[in-house]
Amino acid sequence: MTASLRRYGGVLGMVAIVAFFALSLPDTFLTARNLLNITQQVSMLAVVAATMTVVMVMGDFDLSVGAMASLAGVVAGVLFVQGWPVPLAVGAALAVGLVGGLLNGILVSFVGILPFVATLATLTIFSGTAFIISDGRTIFGRDIPASFSGFARDGLALGMVDGRSLALPNLTLVALGVVALVWVVLEHTSYGRRLYAIGGNREAARLAGIRVVQLRFSAFAFTAVGAAMAGLMTASRVASANPTQGDGLMLTGIAAVFLGMTLTRDGQPRVLASLAGVMVLGVLDNGLTQMRVDSYLREVMVGLIILTSVGVSALSQRRR
Amino acid sequence: MLTGARVEDQLRGRTLRLDGISRHFGALRALDGVHIELHAGEVHALMGENGAGKSTLIRILAGLERPDAGSILLDGVPVPLGQPAAARAAGLRFIHQELHPVPALSVGENMLLDHPYPHRFGLVDWAALNKIAASALARLGLDHLDPRGPMSALGSGDQMLVRIAASLIGGGAWLYVMDEPTAALTTTESERLFAVMAELVQQGAAILYVSHRMGEVMRLADRITVLRDGVHIATRARAATDVDRVIADMTGRDLGGLFPARAAPAGQAIVLQAEALSSPGLVRADFDLRAGEVLGLAGLSGSGRGALLRAVLGDGPRTGRLTLGGQEVGRSPADTWAQGIAYVPRERRAQGLIMGRTIAENVALPYLTQFARAGVFLHDHRQRQLAQDLGERVRLKAASVSQACAELSGGNQQKVLFARALAGRPRVLLLDEPTRGVDIGARFDLYRLIESLRSEGVSIVLASSDLPELLGLSDRVGVMRDGVLTEILPASGLTEAGLLARFYHGQEMQA
Numbered sequence: 001m002t003a004s005l006r007r008y009g010g011v012l013g014m015v016a017i018v019a020f021f022a023l024s025l026p027d028t029f030l031t032a033r034n035l036l037n038i039t040q041q042v043s044m045l046a047v048v049a050a051t052m053t054v055v056m057v058m059g060d061f062d063l064s065v066g067a068m069a070s071l072a073g074v075v076a077g078v079l080f081v082q083g084w085p086v087p088l089a090v091g092a093a094l095a096v097g098l099v100g101g102l103l104n105g106i107l108v109s110f111v112g113i114l115p116f117v118a119t120l121a122t123l124t125i126f127s128g129t130a131f132i133i134s135d136g137r138t139i140f141g142r143d144i145p146a147s148f149s150g151f152a153r154d155g156l157a158l159g160m161v162d163g164r165s166l167a168l169p170n171l172t173l174v175a176l177g178v179v180a181l182v183w184v185v186l187e188h189t190s191y192g193r194r195l196y197a198i199g200g201n202r203e204a205a206r207l208a209g210i211r212v213v214q215l216r217f218s219a220f221a222f223t224a225v226g227a228a229m230a231g232l233m234t235a236s237r238v239a240s241a242n243p244t245q246g247d248g249l250m251l252t253g254i255a256a257v258f259l260g261m262t263l264t265r266d267g268q269p270r271v272l273a274s275l276a277g278v279m280v281l282g283v284l285d286n287g288l289t290q291m292r293v294d295s296y297l298r299e300v301m302v303g304l305i306i307l308t309s310v311g312v313s314a315l316s317q318r319r320r
Numbered sequence: 321m322l323t324g325a326r327v328e329d330q331l332r333g334r335t336l337r338l339d340g341i342s343r344h345f346g347a348l349r350a351l352d353g354v355h356i357e358l359h360a361g362e363v364h365a366l367m368g369e370n371g372a373g374k375s376t377l378i379r380i381l382a383g384l385e386r387p388d389a390g391s392i393l394l395d396g397v398p399v400p401l402g403q404p405a406a407a408r409a410a411g412l413r414f415i416h417q418e419l420h421p422v423p424a425l426s427v428g429e430n431m432l433l434d435h436p437y438p439h440r441f442g443l444v445d446w447a448a449l450n451k452i453a454a455s456a457l458a459r460l461g462l463d464h465l466d467p468r469g470p471m472s473a474l475g476s477g478d479q480m481l482v483r484i485a486a487s488l489i490g491g492g493a494w495l496y497v498m499d500e501p502t503a504a505l506t507t508t509e510s511e512r513l514f515a516v517m518a519e520l521v522q523q524g525a526a527i528l529y530v531s532h533r534m535g536e537v538m539r540l541a542d543r544i545t546v547l548r549d550g551v552h553i554a555t556r557a558r559a560a561t562d563v564d565r566v567i568a569d570m571t572g573r574d575l576g577g578l579f580p581a582r583a584a585p586a587g588q589a590i591v592l593q594a595e596a597l598s599s600p601g602l603v604r605a606d607f608d609l610r611a612g613e614v615l616g617l618a619g620l621s622g623s624g625r626g627a628l629l630r631a632v633l634g635d636g637p638r639t640g641r642l643t644l645g646g647q648e649v650g651r652s653p654a655d656t657w658a659q660g661i662a663y664v665p666r667e668r669r670a671q672g673l674i675m676g677r678t679i680a681e682n683v684a685l686p687y688l689t690q691f692a693r694a695g696v697f698l699h700d701h702r703q704r705q706l707a708q709d710l711g712e713r714v715r716l717k718a719a720s721v722s723q724a725c726a727e728l729s730g731g732n733q734q735k736v737l738f739a740r741a742l743a744g745r746p747r748v749l750l751l752d753e754p755t756r757g758v759d760i761g762a763r764f765d766l767y768r769l770i771e772s773l774r775s776e777g778v779s780i781v782l783a784s785s786d787l788p789e790l791l792g793l794s795d796r797v798g799v800m801r802d803g804v805l806t807e808i809l810p811a812s813g814l815t816e817a818g819l820l821a822r823f824y825h826g827q828e829m830q831a
Contacts, residue, residue: 189696190688200674207665209657209686
């Protein structure tokens, strides 16, 4: 009983949340349009949570993802202002993500600084850099090319509903692609298997011939590129870039992975479970907004739900 | 605090009687009507293979578990069952291999953790605290331990002695249950423990001693109780039994000699050669290793046995020349595993297994690339097949190779490590205390496996603190002292006493 509650409790909780909103918002919540809208709203978070899972599998985490998302958006924006073509600016922003991630990797694995400390420091570095290069201003309006902001508005046409066209948003497709990639890497490659081994027992993995230092280094790059991508997605969606707009992704991203861990049988981070965690947070946000729940109260409620599910999971694990 | 003499008077003649203790887990019979008497002034050994019921019995004694039936009587008075506080009040103390000291505190503070610290003017009276600790240490002759020194500076042997000495504070303790106490100790540390045990018994205490080490049991025990499959098989006086009798009681079968007969070395070709090999803890070692040879490494703990293995594995910096088949050996575990050097580490929990992962994953870990499509995409079926085949080879007992390692017994966990080491068909096998804390049945299997690998031409370096094991398996034995490989001798003709004398050569003979 306890075991099956633990196994399926998270799923039941999700169903309960959806059922609650479906009953409270009968006309608007369970519509194709709203559900597609939710997938777009959570797409940035999904990318951050999926790539965050890569480092959390090793027992590490990355606090700098939110600042990196902001920085990447601002880098693209500043390059747009200087007239760079969209693909080049986007490539440059992703390259900044890669460099930032390699920096995190060097600090954590080669220098040996605790991930908490190292990524807290790079968080402020990335954030400060974003302010410096943007001069603290928001880049918007005509400075953002239409092809860049249009990407987020477009999607894969699915047909007409009630005389309006319905589309699977591009951002959702990007998120699905990232999640699928991370899923293949973590669950079906020797690279992923090694990361799980490091998370399970770093010393044993090293003595069994796993190149722990190099793998940790590379995994941080993964996470930071994901963060940069999420920053670009955000900038595209709001057609602007400012040095703080991605900051919120860090806490929610980590929260989503933790929520996901309560859903897995062995309590380990798994990317599909992280995606489920993202969906829980996304559905909550969407439903509570539609119910006109005050946004500050919303934050309190989301925090309580995270504590409840992680707490219940911890208690049931202790009882085993 | 009681003085030694008064404690003696009080303890003389104390008896703890376990009467018809039974404990079932579903259909599994962990203990069935076990009857044991423990008398003050005796060392009582409790033996049995893993799963015989020793751990359950200890947990019941400690009040951590309630028996389904039976009672425990202290001098005829029932002790409340399933209550740790009652066990403590009855004077029982438990010494495990895994102690949980507070390393940041001093030795004296650790000793008084269970007691109110002495106070003076509302502040901790450190001088008084250290005095209490020092007098407890002195009662066991542990003058080499300073109550003011940091706990973190002590080895596991001294930490255990501190724990024992701490039990004297406050009085009342008379029955010590020691579960595999020497598993993590060096020979010197073990000898110190034995001296302390003798001192305790002299002062009127009783000791229930659980160990897989036959030599220790034969030397220390006054009486020996054997459990098998939860049933009390026999309690015999030490003088009325011998090793073969005890083994027969434990296993119900004649092992026909624990160590396998050895074939002549398979070849004479030198496989591994070291010249002036140095690393942290190892000073300029010269040795060579031939195909199909077992080179034993003997020495006290800290003498450099483990350091030599780690130097060959490439764990940490090294200097000097080290070649495998004429090629220089790599400088990281990843490189050396790829070259055909496999390693079974000393601590299977901390250094060996990824406990939460499956047997198959643990076995394939060093060779994931070789068992993946295009070197990247996992080939789970092949991995499971590999683990299945190697599992049979090492006589692994598991429900399936998809079982998590955490669910296996110590012996079977060790077999998983051996299976891993064989996964890449190694040329050189480095074994660090390969049978530590392993029951005699699994030990028997591992010894035969080592001999069969040797006969196939695998070269093995075996570091062990179990001297009969070293002498029973090795072709040559290297003696190590203070990081120096002092000499390498043919194993034939060596005796345990001879080896011990070589360890201590140039040192003061301890106890």
